Each structure stands twice: as structure tokens, then as C-alpha cells.
Amino acid sequence: MSGWLLTLLFLAALLCLLLLLSYAAYVKYVHLKFDHIPGPPRDSFFLGHAPTLSKALESYRNIHDTVLQWAEEYGPIFRINIFHRVAIYAISPEAIKEYLMSPQCPKDPYTYNLFFYLFGKRFLGKGLITDSDNEHWYKQRRIMNPAFSKTYLGKVMGLFNEKAEQMMEKLEEKADGVQEVGFHAMINCVTLDVIAKVAFGMELNLLDGSQTPFPHAIAMVLKGMIHYIQKPYMQYMPQHHKFVREVQKCTDLLRKTGKECIQKRKQAIQNGEDVPQDILTKILECAEQEGDYDDDLMLDNFITFFIAGQETTANQLSFTVMELTRQPEIMAKLRAEVDEVVGLKRDISFDDLGKLQYVTQVLKESLRMYPPAPGTTRYLAEDAVIEGVRVPGGVPLNFSTYVMGRMDKFFKDPYTFDPERFNPMAPKPDHCYFPFALGPRSCLGQVFSQMEAKVVLAKLLQRFEFSLVSGQSYEIMDMGTLRPRDGVVCTVKPRAGAAREE
Incomplete structure (x- = not known):
């Protein structure tokens, strides 16, 4: 081997060593800056808590149970490390009031910018x-608000009823107490039919067996989101190319x-x-009326x-259906209200x-125990003292309604x-329950969502009895949103005396 090549290799190795030492020094600096904040022991110097988090996510397990354990052990303010990055969990009503409710505290750019693209495709x-x-977001929200007001949505109650009624008709065909019905799959069809029709005037007719690719496309992009967060580099690995291409194809279809x-x-x-x-x-x-609204932005919100x-x-x-199968007293009280x-x-x-x-109380309690959107993140720009802990600025603050909803100190x-x-007369802890977030950036669609949920649940209780099939679990699956792992497979039969007016 020639001398110049050996020299080149030596210099390349030396450069790599210097880069590694520089990165190690930076990671050490981050540790020194944040290690006064409580937190679980790191798995390794460089990886931080990444191995523990990765293991917690295997087979789409619920990572938020791990966060709950850490909150119980390390207190309301704790940190996690992943390589050189630090994230702070704030399991604190005071922090939620101060930062989640504040219009001055933006969403964490690093976290949410991850979803601008999905494997190279605008998502x-x-x-x-x-x-x-926040300023750009506020302009968007101002345009969207009128379309999601109670006044406007009240005009489309007929569409909510129409799509929910189609589900009831399909259940009638299977309501022999023997056939097994996957409620999660069926309700997915209803909610997708509803959003397509009420929001965009599109007829998907999924409950009638229409062969639209939309359900598959949505399932794939959700799965892609999980993998993209964990392993954004997987798009460059040959063994993942088939999966990545399928996610890209589904993203293109939606857009x-x-x-x-x-x-x-x-x-x-x-x-x-x-x-x-x-x-x-x-x-x-x-x-x-607003003027100058970008078509790509409109399309971003279509996907959203x-x-x-x-x-x-x-x-x-x-x-909610899953939980009600083991709550006969609550079920009876629900039916009595629906009948009345x-x-x-x-x-x-x-x-x-x-x-x-x-019905409202039951749906709220379901969101406490099983929030589909388990939490949200804000960006702490400046140094702050939270719950007596000094938190340097420049880090994301993570808030978890799932964790707070399952802690005895709050509930x-x-x-x-x-x-x-959730009885109107019952005392409630402040800033501990936020399945739709809180403050100016609370979920735009929460009225839409709960109107739809009430219509479907009320019709279901009005007409049917349902029991969970043996072998089903009550476990939670984390697919970016939380969902029942086993699909809520039930047997269904008509409710006694459930004849209805036409």
C-alpha cells in the first residue's frame, strides 16, 4: 500500500476519532447541564434511555406505562436522555397551567417537524x-374555527345519524349472539365514513363493503409514523425498503x-x-375572506x-365499548338515560x-383511562423553575394526560x-385531564368528535346488547395513538324491547 494512501487512512481515522471525542464531550456537557434533574439511570453514556424506550415500544406496546412508572418513582419533573437530546416530563398541574395554557409557549419544533415529511414524502x-x-398557526385556526363550531356542526346532525344508522343496520345482520364482530374495525369504518362525508362531501361507504384504499392507507401511515420516530434512518436500509415504499405510496394516495x-x-x-x-x-x-391561504397548507390539513x-x-x-362489557351497572344506567x-x-x-x-360522563371517563392522544409537547425557550427544579431552557416539555389520569394523587x-x-357536581382537580389538550392550541375537532361519539354510542345502547368474546384482553396498543390491542371482538344480540320508530 502506498505511503500517501496510508497517510490518508490515518488522517481519516484521526478525524473520526476527533469527531467522536468532540461528540462525547458535547454529550458530557449535556449530562452536566441537566443531571441535577431527577430521572432514571441511563442505559449507556451515548444512547441514554433509548434502549429502554425501544424495548418498551416492541410489538407496539404502550410506552406510556413506562413513563407512568418513572413519574411515580422520580417525581413530577424528570428527564430522559436520548443521545445528546434531553426531554423533560412535567407531570404537574402547575406546569400545565403555566406552559400548556400559555399562548407564548409554542409546540416543540423538533418533535413536530418530524412529521412534516414521512420517509421523504410531505405528510x-x-x-x-x-x-x-404560533402566529402562523393562529391564522390557520382563525380560518378553521367557524367550520368546527357547535352552531355549524349542528346543521350536519343528519349526516352523523345517517352513518351511525348504517352501522346499526350492519350489526342487525350479525346480532344472533353467535357471530363475532370486531367493533374497532367496524367503528373505524363509521368514523372514516363520517369524516369523509361531513368534512369533504366524499362517499366512501366502507360499511357497505366499498373497496376504497383509504383504511389501508391510513393504517400504513400511522404504522409508518411509529417506525419513522424510532428509526428515521430505516429508509436507507435495504431490508426496510418494501415497507417504506408502501408507506410512501399510501402518503401519496392521501395527498x-x-x-x-x-x-x-x-x-x-x-x-x-x-x-x-x-x-x-x-x-x-x-x-x-382571509386571503393568501396556501394550497399545500390546505392539503396538510386535509391529511390531518x-x-x-x-x-x-x-x-x-x-x-368505551370494551370497558362497558365489564361494567353492567354503568351499562344499565346508560341505557336508562338513552331510553329517557x-x-x-x-x-x-x-x-x-x-x-x-x-353518556357524556362515561365518554369522559373513557378518555381519562384510555386517551387515544396520550399527551402533547411544548418548547421551553428560557430557563425556568418548575416544581422547585431548575430546568435549563432549550428543551421540550412533555405533558401526559395518560400518566396523570392514572395517578392516585390526581384521581x-x-x-x-x-x-x-365527571358528574357536574363532583369536585375535579385542575389541569390534570386534557385528552384534547388545553389552552389556545386545544384540539379543534373535539366538538365534532364528541358529537359523533355520542350519536354512535347512544344508538348502540338503544338497540343492542354486546359481550366480549372469550380470550380478548383489555390491553392497550400504541400506534402513535392508543387503541385496543385485540380489536374489541364481541358477540351481539338485539336488546329486548328495542323496537324503534321509523
Whole structure:
């Protein structure tokens, strides 16, 4: 080997060594800067807690149970390390009030910028969930708010009823007490049909067996999100190319469909044609008044609504059905309220929803124990003292409604499903429960979601009895959102005396 090549190799090795030593020095600096904050022992100097977190996520297990254990052991403010990065968990009502409620505390750019692209394909971009620029986000929210108001959504109650009724008709075909029904899959079809129709005027007709690729596409991008967070480099590894290409294909499909839908509607409005008075039309009208609203941004929110608007409501309803199968007393009380408010009516009115107080309590308690969106993150720009702990600025603050909802210090006997916690007269701890986040960046779609959930659950209780099939577990699966692991497979039979008006 020639001397110049040996020299070149030596210099390359020396450079690598210097880079490694420099990185090690920086990691040590980070440790010194943050190690006064309590936290579990690191697995290794460089990896930090990454091995523990990676193991906790195997087979889509619920990583938030690990965070709960750490919160119980290390207190309300604790840190985790991953390579040179530090994240702070704030399991503290005071911190939530100070930072989650504040319009001055933006979303963590690093965390949410991860979802701008998904394996190189534009995904959620700068939509409402991922936009970390508060001023830019506020402009978006101002355009979107009218379309998600109670007043506007009250006008589309007929569509909520129509799609929920289709599910009831399918259940009637299977309600022999023997056939097994996967409730999570069926409710997924309903919520996707609803968001498609109510938001975008699209007829998917999934419950009728329509062969649309949308359910598969959404499932794949959700799975892709989990892998992308854990291993963003996997797109460069040959053994993962097939999976990555499938996720990319599904991302392209969602965006292509959204683009066609938006362009078609804009053209119809410009031509003076009759258009559905759905959420998309309302948003386009508001965007026209606002002016200068980017088409790519509109498309980012199309994807956001399709995923968030469908997935979280389906998971909430599925968890609720799952839990009710072991709560006969709560089930009886629910049925009594539905009988009193709805009776034999086929269509549930907007006014009826406000009278279903115990249904509301049950759905809230379901969100406490099984929040589909388990938490959120904000960015701490400046040094602060939180719960007596000095926290250097420049780090994300993680808030977990899942963890706080399962801690006895906030909710007595937290593993007991008790809807009376949300009785209007019951005392409630402040800033401990935020399944839709809190403050100015709380979820835009929470009214939409809970209207839909009430309609579906009330119709289900009005007409059917259901029992969990033997062998089903009550375990939680973490797919970015939390969902029942075993799909809530039940047998169904008609409820005695459940005849209804036509």
C-alpha cells in the first residue's frame, strides 16, 4: 500500500476519532447541564434511555406505562436522555397551567417537524397539529374555527345519524349472539365514513363493503409514523425498503385524493355551482375572506383531519365499548338515560346530545383511562423553575394526560372506571385531564368528535346488547395513538324491547 494512501487512512481515522471525542464531550456537557434533574439511570453514556424506550415500544406496546412508572418513582419533573437530546416530563398541574395554557409557549419544533415529511414524502406539513409557529398557526385556526363550531356542526346532525344508522343496520345482520364482530374495525369504518362525508362531501361507504384504499392507507401511515420516530434512518436500509415504499405510496394516495377533492370544490365554487355545505366549503369560504391561504397548507390539513378526525374517535368509542362489557351497572344506567332522552327515535337531535349527561360522563371517563392522544409537547425557550427544579431552557416539555389520569394523587382509585368523577357536581382537580389538550392550541375537532361519539354510542345502547368474546384482553396498543390491542371482538344480540320508530 502506498505511503500517501496510508497517510490518508490515518488522517481519516484521526478525524473520526476527533469527531467522536468532540461528540462525547458535547454529550458530557449535556449530562452536566441537566443531571441535577431527577430521572432514571441511563442505559449507556451515548444512547441514554433509548434502549429502554425501544424495548418498551416492541410489538407496539404502550410506552406510556413506562413513563407512568418513572413519574411515580422520580417525581413530577424528570428527564430522559436520548443521545445528546434531553426531554423533560412535567407531570404537574402547575406546569400545565403555566406552559400548556400559555399562548407564548409554542409546540416543540423538533418533535413536530418530524412529521412534516414521512420517509421523504410531505405528510402533515405545517398543518394545525404540527405548526410550531404560533402566529402562523393562529391564522390557520382563525380560518378553521367557524367550520368546527357547535352552531355549524349542528346543521350536519343528519349526516352523523345517517352513518351511525348504517352501522346499526350492519350489526342487525350479525346480532344472533353467535357471530363475532370486531367493533374497532367496524367503528373505524363509521368514523372514516363520517369524516369523509361531513368534512369533504366524499362517499366512501366502507360499511357497505366499498373497496376504497383509504383504511389501508391510513393504517400504513400511522404504522409508518411509529417506525419513522424510532428509526428515521430505516429508509436507507435495504431490508426496510418494501415497507417504506408502501408507506410512501399510501402518503401519496392521501395527498393526491385531497388535492383532487380541494381543487374540484374550489372550481365548483368559482363556477357558482351548488356545493355541499360541509366543513370543506366553510373553510374555503373563510380562506377566501382571509386571503393568501396556501394550497399545500390546505392539503396538510386535509391529511390531518382525515387521520386525527377518524382515528381518535374510533379508538375512544372502541375503548368505551370494551370497558362497558365489564361494567353492567354503568351499562344499565346508560341505557336508562338513552331510553329517557332518545326513546325509540331513529334520529338523535342536537338538543338530545346536551341531555345525555351520563353518556357524556362515561365518554369522559373513557378518555381519562384510555386517551387515544396520550399527551402533547411544548418548547421551553428560557430557563425556568418548575416544581422547585431548575430546568435549563432549550428543551421540550412533555405533558401526559395518560400518566396523570392514572395517578392516585390526581384521581382517587385511578384504575376504577367511575363516570361519577365527571358528574357536574363532583369536585375535579385542575389541569390534570386534557385528552384534547388545553389552552389556545386545544384540539379543534373535539366538538365534532364528541358529537359523533355520542350519536354512535347512544344508538348502540338503544338497540343492542354486546359481550366480549372469550380470550380478548383489555390491553392497550400504541400506534402513535392508543387503541385496543385485540380489536374489541364481541358477540351481539338485539336488546329486548328495542323496537324503534321509523
